[in-house]
Amino acid sequence: MDTRPAPHPTPQADAWLDTLPQAVLLFCAGGGPPGAGMTVTRVNAAAVRLWGVPQERAAGRSLLEVVRRHTLEALAERGGELELEVGGRTLRCTATRAGEGREGALVVEDITGHRRREAELREATAVLSHEFRTPVTGLRGVLEALEYDMPPDLAQNFVRQGLQEVERLARLVEDLAVGFRPTRARTLPLAETFARAERLLTPELTTRQASLTFGADHLVRADPDKLLQVLLNLIENALKYGPPGQPVEVQTSPRGTWVEVAVLDHGSPLGGTDSLFRAHTRGPHAPGQGSGMGLYIVRSIVHGWGGQAWTERRGERNAFCFTLPGGVGHGL
Structure with missing residues (x-):
């Protein structure tokens, strides 16, 4: 051999x-x-x-x-x-x-870069699926309502709501090419976003027999759709995880050149609150199924405009808070 x-x-x-x-x-x-x-x-x-x-x-x-x-x-x-x-x-x-x-x-x-891109793609898919849920749910509600006979002015109002949700979907599709940070910031009154959120949440408020109140109006600088997404995520969490029938309150207050918004519910005290803002993380007592992406999306959007997002206990309530840049002046 x-x-x-x-x-x-x-x-x-x-x-x-x-x-x-x-x-x-x-x-x-x-x-x-x-x-x-x-x-x-x-x-x-x-x-x-x-x-x-x-x-x-x-x-x-x-x-x-x-x-x-x-x-x-x-x-x-x-x-x-x-x-x-x-x-x-x-x-x-x-x-x-x-x-x-x-x-x-x-x-x-x-292949480190390849694996990182795969992880980013999975995260982007999770974020998009979560963000598409709200306008799709709104459109479903509009179409279900239009199945019934109603006065023309009321039907026209539902059509306008449906068109607004279609526009939101179109903007989300545009975001596929430019990422998820706010790109259409403008100065607007918080009351404008509060009204949109309340209209979209009316069916859920009725089902849960809960009330929703909003604090003082302030001028802020933000992407209206992203701000709405943040607010909807926090209010929906408060309705979902708080006791049935309990009120949800949205408080606002100026913080120098920033405005703080806090969504308060009557839920049980939370532990390890910072981890709730991580991707694919849910609270230990969270009921049902969920992606665990809601608060992660909230913090990502808020960080995108330079703000902070956190949760704390205020008296007998949980407060989920975020800050955003103020517009010209504060009170309206």
Whole structure:
């Protein structure tokens, strides 16, 4: 049996390996000192950067000496593919064997960016599905109402509401291309958003036999649709998680050049409140099914205009608060 080591590839013959972004390590089996297992014959430039062993030192050494991981040694031995988490990076490692199994290659690709983009895509999908829910629910209510005979002026009012929700859907579709931060900020009175929110929430308020009150009006600077989304999320949470039939109050107060808005409910005291604003997180006593994205969306939108979002206990009530830039002047 020929036990001589496989000839080392000449630098000229495989110079193209150094142009690859993946780390490539070529090896042969049974060609090194006794017990060496697999011997490295060539590493490309990316492999030198990954393992910190230059070509002249890597050639002739055992594979384990260069990669310093038994997991990779075992992969090179059997062939196949696996992913490793190393120093905060995700590496896809592939091993192949050729030449009757004596020669092989270990290829390592950094896919950290790819995995991060996958996570961002999943998050974006969750955010969009959550944001589309409100206008779709509003449209369903309008269409159900229009099935019944009603005075023309009332029917026209429902049609206007439906058109407003269609416009919101169109703007959400536009956001697919530009991200989720507010891009259409203008100065508006809070009362304008309060009126939109109350109109959309009327069916749920009636079903839950709950009342909703709003504090003093203030001029603010925000994207009207994003502000409405924040307010709807917080009020819907208060209605959903607070005791049935209890009032929900929206308080407002100036804070220098900012305006604070707080949604108060009569729910039980909350623990670990900061974690509630993380993605896919729900309170320990949250009933039913939910995506756990509502408060995450709230904080993301509020941070987008430079504000803060938090929750605290005020007397016997939970307060979910956020700040937003004030407009010209405060009280109206």
